[in-house]
Amino acid sequence: MSISLLLEMAASSNPERTAVVSGQLRLTTQQLSDLADGGAGVVAASGAKHVAYVGTGGAMLPVLIFAAARAGLAFTPLNYRLSADGIQALIARLPEPLVIVDDRYRDMIGDSSERVMSSEEFLAAAHESEPAAEFPDPESVAIVLFTSGTTSQPKAVELSHNNLTSYVTGTVEFESAEPADAALICVPPYHIAGVSAALSNLYAGRKMVYLTNFDADEWVRLVDAERVSTATVVPTMLDRIVTVLEGGGHELPSLRSLAYGGSKVGLPLVRRALELLPHVGFVNAYGLTETSSTIAVLGPDDHREAHSASADHVARRLGSVGRPVPGIELQIRGEDGAVLPPGESGELFVRGEQVSGRYTGIGSVLDEDGWFPTRDVALLDEDGYLFISGRSDDTIIRGGENIAPAELEEVLIEHAHVHDVAVVGVEDPQWGQAIVAVVVPVAGIDPDPEELREHVRKSLRGSRTPDRVVFRGELPTTPTGKVLRREIVEDLRTLGTPK
Template sequence: MSISLLLDMAASSAPDRVAVVSDELRWTAGHLNTLTEGGAGVIQGSGARTVAYVGTGGALLPLLIFSSARAGVSFAPLNYRLSGVKLRELIDRLEDPLLICDSDYVDSVGGYEGRLLRSEDFLDAAASADPVSEMPEPDDVAVVLFTSGTTSAPKAVELSHNNLVSYITGTVDFASADPDDVALICVPPYHVAGVGAALSNLYAGRKMVYLRSFDPAEWVRLINSERVTTATVVPTMLDRVITEIKRAGTTLPTLRNLAYGGSKVPLPLVRTALELLPEVGFVNAYGLTETSSTIAVLGPEDHRAARASDDPAVVRRLGSVGRPVPGIEVEIRDELGAVLGPDEPGELFVRGEQVSGKYTGIGSVLDENGWFPTKDVAVLDAEGYLFIGGRSDDTIIRGGENIAPAEIEDVLVEHPGVREVAVVGVEDAEWGQIIVAVVVPEEGADPDPEELRTYVRGTLRGSRTPDRVVFRDGLPATPTGKVLRRELIDELTLDAAVGGAGQ
């Protein structure tokens, strides 16, 4: 089944329903359907085998996703925040691409000599081109997404039509949205959550409102002006939204569900959000690019139960990512591949139709039984709730002992003087690595490094105490909130080499 059939179904069932709102554009499902057939004609006429896109998305994102599918080619949205050199490196890795680019980013790809169309020119051409509607094979590549490359060079993840359709049909009921349901989408188009939002909301029959450049005040304004009922944010966005609501004293009377994910959210921020927006149902969604988006969910009732309970096991679940979605199997394995029991930490493996695990130039990394190694350290509790402890690549080895940074971060972030924290390992001649806590203080706070070390020692055993505590105004992160630990390690290593600052 092609992903384009999701649009066929939506347009057939409710052609006059407003499906997409982006700036001044308001497209019905029927109009989007017609435009995608013309867009497919433009793509097929170019002779390209891949459509690459550099821009902020909005209405153009679903248009390009479905136009590419109907032309029988793959779609690759690229990170518009990258330099021109980095963008051209990614474009060069794609098969015979047609590059479609927002006007604001044409200069970013200066020097590119291949096929190139400005976004507005593609839109104009799609409105008048002869319609095309190919039917690709289920295992054909539908979308190519480059990983963030926080610890290595970006990999090109290949998601097939079958992967994406399995994810949508396994987690969303067709036309299940209420007539007044509206989704606000502000995740970037090159992230798997952006692709998943376009597919799932259209299939559910929910109007999609795009905020192409995130601003917390504009986010709040759109929630109220468009009567938004559901939204998805990454941790940095949630933090800014909560700050804006506090500042302006705004209410969000139409908002029923707010999903967060993309990276770990500090528990103090989650608790503040629950207190500030008690009528909103919060959802923690965990997934990876290689799994076509969400594979586990902590739903609204789980949030409310954890907040209200006196049972430590239930309270602890607020820090989990919930339980696997339908169609997904999970296992926790040790270093030798043995499956571990409840509350035993190891590497998370996942399996299901929505799981790709395939990379351009590398091939599939699934094992012989179809399991994908996520490289995430995780734990399952006795009730099947999944706790993510960070990337296995981030593990600190100090004096021969393996230490998960998340274990220390979860303690430090609860200190009243700490707003954000990242714990990393820095090379050391005596210990192999030492533990360095990089702390962003709360506004107006001036925590003492030794006080923070003592605070950690009061909860964890001594070997988990940071050897150093350094302070920064902010942490380097991707637009989806993943801390760029390698940047911190490189900076701290350089500091040490030149006798730099720190405590």
């Protein structure tokens, strides 16, 4: 099934429904379809073999996703936050691309492509162009996304039409949204969550309201102004939204569902959000670029049950990412490749139609049975709830003992003086690696490092106590909230690690 069919179904079912709100621009499903057809004509006339986009998204994202699909080409939204050299290097890896770029980023493109159009030029041409539309082979590549490249050169993940439509149709019922439902989208266009939000909300029949540059006050205003019923945020966004809500005067009565994900969220923040928005159903969504977005979900009922539970095994689920979505299988494997029983930690492997596991220039990394190695350290409990401990690359090896940073972070974040924390390993001549806890204190507090070390020692065995505790004003993160641990390690190496 082609992703083109998702738009055709939406336009045929309800052509006058508002599909996109982006600033002053509003598009019905039929107008979006017409723009995609015209855009496909522009793409076809360019002679390009790929479509790329550098910009903040909004309406441009769904327009270009479907224009490229209807022209039979793959589409790549690029990270506009990269340096000019970084953007040009990624463009150079795409085959003869037509690059669409927001005006403010035009100089970043340089002469990296022979075919460049501004977003305004593309939209104007799409209105005038002879329409083109085709339904590509479902197994052909629809979307190519570059990984963040925080630890190495970015890989180009290839997602087929079948991968993406399998995810959408497996997790969303067609036209299941209420007529007044609206989704507020503020994740970056180059992230899989941005792509999947455009596809799944359109298929569900939900108005998409775009906030291209996140601001917590504006987010709250838009929820009220557009009667937003569902939204997705990353942890840093949720933290800022909670700060605004704590200021008072905002109840967000229209909001029914708030999903968060992209990286691990501290439980004190989740608990506070649940308390501030008792009428909202919270969803923790876990997924990867290679899996076409979400593969596990901790739903609203699970959140409320865990939040109020007295039984430890139920309360602990608030720190999980829930259970797999339909069509997804999970395995936890040990270092020897054997499948581990519930309660044991190992590497997470996933399998399903939505799972790609294919990279440009590398090919598929699925094993012979179709399983994808996520490189995430995880465990499944007896009831099938999935707990993510972090990346295998993040594991600290101190004196021959493997230590997951998340284990310490989960303890430290519960201390009343800790607002945020990341635990990393640094080179140490005695132990191989020393454990350093980098703490962002609660505003106005000057914590005692020894008190924080003792807080960890009370919960974990002594070998897991941080060797040092240092304080910073904030942690370096990606726009989707993932902590840039390599930058932290480099910071510690360059500046030293004073207590």
